[in-house]
Amino acid sequence: MISVLGSGAFGTALAVAFAHSGTNVTLWARSADAARTMMDTRANPRLPGVKLPKTVSVTADFADALTDVVLLAVPMQKLRGLLETHPELTGRTLIACCKGVELGTQLGPVAVIRDVLPEATPAILTGPSFAADIARGLPTALTLAVPDENTGKSLQQRLISPNLRIYRTTDTVGAELGGALKNVIAIACGIAIGAGLGDSARAALMTRGYAEMKRMAQALGAKPDTLSGLSGFGDLTLTCSSDQSRNYSFGLSLGRGDAYDPTVTVEGAATARAALARAKAMHVDMPITQAVVAILDGGLQIRDAMEMLLARPPKEE
Ligand SMILES: NC(=O)C1=CN([C@@H]2O[C@H](COP(=O)(O)OP(=O)(O)OC[C@H]3O[C@@H](n4cnc5c(N)ncnc54)[C@H](O)[C@@H]3O)[C@@H](O)[C@H]2O)C=CC1
Numbered sequence: 575m576i577s578v579l580g581s582g583a584f585g586t587a588l589a590v591a592f593a594h595s596g597t598n599v600t601l602w603a604r605s606a607d608a609a610r611t612m613m614d615t616r617a618n619p620r621l622p623g624v625k626l627p628k629t630v631s632v633t634a635d636f637a638d639a640l641t642d643v644v645l646l647a648v649p650m651q652k653l654r655g656l657l658e659t660h661p662e663l664t665g666r667t668l669i670a671c672c673k674g675v676e677l678g679t680q681l682g683p684v685a686v687i688r689d690v691l692p693e694a695t696p697a698i699l700t701g702p703s704f705a706a707d708i709a710r711g712l713p714t715a716l717t718l719a720v721p722d723e724n725t726g727k728s729l730q731q732r733l734i735s736p737n738l739r740i741y742r743t744t745d746t747v748g749a750e751l752g753g754a755l756k757n758v759i760a761i762a763c764g765i766a767i768g769a770g771l772g773d774s775a776r777a778a779l780m781t782r783g784y785a786e787m788k789r790m791a792q793a794l795g796a797k798p799d800t801l802s803g804l805s806g807f808g809d810l811t812l813t814c815s816s817d818q819s820r821n822y823s824f825g826l827s828l829g830r831g832d833a834y835d836p837t838v839t840v841e842g843a844a845t846a847r848a849a850l851a852r853a854k855a856m857h858v859d860m861p862i863t864q865a866v867v868a869i870l871d872g873g874l875q876i877r878d879a880m881e882m883l884l885a886r887p888p889k890e891e
């Protein structure tokens with residue numbers, strides 16, 4: 575039995591994948607109406623065409639939803655609030671499924687769990703995976719980062735399912751930074767394509783974006799190999815090149831000068847600001863993240879941002 579808190583696209587997709595491997599799943603929705611509708615229709619409008627297996631039970635009753643292993647599938651900026659309002663989560667294994675850096679504290683999801691519930695066992699599940707792909711049973715590989723190796727091994731066994739291959743690491747810092755920072759670079763790539771700057775510009779942004787992701791991760795003590803794995807390079811590749819990505823699509827709209835639905839979860843916008851604040855405090859150079867923040871804040875035009883990046887002093891790669 576596994577609990578998933580947050581019945582959005584990703585939480586529901588994970589619930590479906592675990593259920594298909596024979597696990598009973600309780601999916602918690604914060605709205606009683608949403609839980610009832612999902613139970614009645616066996617569907618979630620965020621995942622069109624996906625049927626909930628019988629072994630997924632949706633509830634808005636928090637106490638009913640809890641098991642020893644709990645996946646947290648809410649947006650990054652909502653994670654702390656969820657943990658603070660539910661102290662009964664303490665003592666359990668809490669696996670963050672969100673990708674981002676918290677505004678205000680500049681902490682990633684594992685650090686936020688430690689901060690609010692120090693008695694819990696924190697972990698993070700991250701990597702290249704669109705909810706729609708997971709829910710349809712398409713092959714996907716993820717990284718599970720757990721500080722204690724033996725706990726990681728047993729969780730890995732528990733979560734692995736036929737189409738969901740799960741790799742393991744103890745480097746939670748690298749895993750959470752890879753997943754968080756790639757969204758910022760995906761916004762930059764979307765902006766470049768939307769503004770008509772071309773595929774070569776996108777390749778340059780992905781590569782130099784990857785360099786700044788690694789710089790930041792290293793400064794925070796991550797293992798360089800983690801960033802070259804699924805949570806960093808893998809997810810960067812997926813998110814910067816697919817219209818399925820909300821971060822990339824948000825960037826596309828910015829680049830084209832179109833409006834974007836503000837209710838859609840776009841983790842990279844807040845994360846760009848939080849990561850830049852942390853980078854400045856640590857004297858880490860993150861020019862692409864800086865340009866994204868300046869564009870989001872309205873202080874920089876897109877062409878000027880590209881010119882600014884191109885006019886940086888020549889350096890060794
Ligand atoms: N959708 C995707 O393909 C993937 C999403 N993720 C990550 O999963 C996280 C969640 O994203 P999605 O499920 O896609 O977003 P979503 O927008 O589809 O769903 C978010 C869910 O969180 C719930 N929620 C919001 N605030 C809450 C609160 N205070 N307490 C409880 N529940 C709350 C909402 O009601 C909604 O059900 C994000 O960090 C995202 O980066 C990771 C991999 C893939």
Ligand SMILES: O=C(CO)COP(=O)(O)O
Nearest residue numbers: 701702703704819820821
């Ligand atoms: O994290 C994701 C894919 O790995 C989902 O990306 P978006 O949040 O940009 O849709």
